[in-house]
Amino acid sequence: MTTITRRPEARRLPAHARPNRGRRRSWVTITLFVLPALALFLLLVVAPIVVAVYASGFKWNGFGGLPTDFIGFDNFTRLLESEIFFTDMWHLLVLVLLCLVVQLPMALGIAMLLNQRIRGRAIYRLVFFSPYVLSEVITGVLFSLILSPTSGLANGILGLVGLESDFLADQDTALMSLFVVMTWKYFGFHMMIYLAGRQNIPNELLEAARIDGATGWEVFRHVTLPLLGPTIRISVFLSVIYTIQLFDLVWILTEGGPAHSTETLAVTMFDIGFGRSQVGYASAISVVMFVLSLVFALGYQRFVMRRDLEGATTAMGDTR
């Protein structure tokens, strides 16, 4: 126990003055505790990444042992020259923008409403959150029934006012329909995060603002919103990372069609790797996705979430 719990006065000592032996013992303890998780992490996360990077340099159909036909960066140049890569990136951009402009503000608005004292708010919270509990595949099957152009519920209702649509079966509306399904599934999750963040804001601050004569909107704009900053930043982060990896929902709903109009990087990768047996090329796509996620994650944490994460990753050295 003594190795872990330090009394307050011990903490105030400068690092170099601490007894060396205790420090070493605590390192041994840390190593022992971290080792199993570290081994799993290396085996299941780092090793696959290394293998994928390795395989991305080969022309390889995935059969029979290790790849042998080394082609350098050809898989990457082929990807960058292919039309489908830019289509995928465009879809990524559109979906991210829609999330930021529509999905998250909507979640925030509903969270603010459900923070008020209204009758049955527990039920509303439950209902709005419940889609998130469903698996992506079930959501996909459910909506492919609802959005069926010929026999779906959506057209049954919209038909009454003459607003039928082909939804997922039309190149022009497929991506929007996909976004609607994504929003249905995920806005409840973001709403819950915002609600939790909102409840962490002390009422005294809001009260003080109101006493100073701020209107409802001004209180929200100048007190609530800034204090929700860290929550919003993390929810944007999760939303973007999810969109980069988007696969399950698309695969069930459209398989990327019609005519690639809902295809994402992950769908392209799956199609190339498992549909066409070009595992080397598919590995190259997975590497690109990895780099994309990594650059975004690091950049976002470094520049946007810097203050929120103080003491965690970026500013590790300073807190010693």
Place this chain on the structure above:
Amino acid sequence: MKRTVTLIAAAVLVAGCGGGEAPQPGSESGAPQKVTLEWWHLSTSDPLKTVYEKRAKEFQAANPHVTIKMTVLENEAYKSKVTTLTQSGKAPDLFATWGGGVLKQQVDAGLVKDISADVAPVIDTFTTAALAAYQFDGKTYALPTDIGMVGFWYNKKLFEKAGIAEPPTTWSGYLDAVSKLKAAGITPIALAGKEKWPGHYYWAYLAMRIGGLPALQQAAVDHDFTKPAFVQAGQQLKALADLQPFQKGFLGAAYSTPDGQAATVSNGKAAMELMGQWAPNVQIDAGKGLGEDLGFFPFPAVEGGQGAITEAFGGGGGMAVGADAPPEAIELLKFLTSEENHTKAVAENAVLPVLKGEESAVKDANLKIVADSLATATGFQLYLDQAYPPAVGAEVNDSVAELLAGAKTPEQVAQDITEVAKSE
């Protein structure tokens, strides 16, 4: 991301440690060792589904030391799951295959057992046409369980209503019939645009009728799909698509779901579909079924084309044995295709004849037409997505789907397929 990379790499990792679990056949002393057989197939609809369940039970009863573990998956899911497993260096003990380029690739990777010697005593009972897709360099890698062809399955009543007396035998007659159906307010064709493979039948058949079988065989060798036959096939398909013959929302429709291609025809909401010999069974499974109103006619000939209307496009189904499978897997395969058992399955309209002299067992009138057309066929072409390497087959399906969606021109289709074929 992590998940996707992990998936690929997990497959790679498993590749290193596959194999080696095949139990030895029962040694002379005592009872034979217990064996579990992994059997994968894709017969999700009756009657074949039940037939296979029955056979598995019978085989286990006759061989108490064998336990059969069946994995039954729908077409597309089956293809991806087998690909994933075979890429990890393993294969199920007994698994469904269409033969052709995909089976060849698995054979080259050493995943499929050469069963030539084991089936030598029974090989002569099979028809040559049924066996062709499973033999490479004189060696047999699978036995056929079914053979059939793709053609139009149509609703006789709706054709009558539109004033079409006889099913068309020429392409211009066909386009004419489509227009007549449209004029009568009937959706002419149901198509599963989401799944892509049903669309490639049109393009492949048109290429076959225009360029003849040699054109398709030549393309497999020189990888050139930009020849006139293929471009014209695309143009004719576009001419058909321009008539807007397909059901509402066909680009998002699946094949066997309750609002899919089979159900649309089955419920009388479209006049026909271009599909293989299993179509009647899937129709009954997915919808009400047409009963006596269902008819079959072969893909019409194209005027001025090299191919004849008697040339069939299609394929069968066979069962291959995994490289590490115990001998019982071959026994099970022989059991399934034995004259007694297979003829029973034919009599139940589950499959079509693959054994010599089985034709008389076909009961259903439409299946009889298919069996007879096959028996008198002057040429045979395997499904393109099975005959060519996977990447080429997939590109054919993809490009044709885009052509139907109006996103690619016939020339682009030809070029894109050629590009992939040349890079393989």
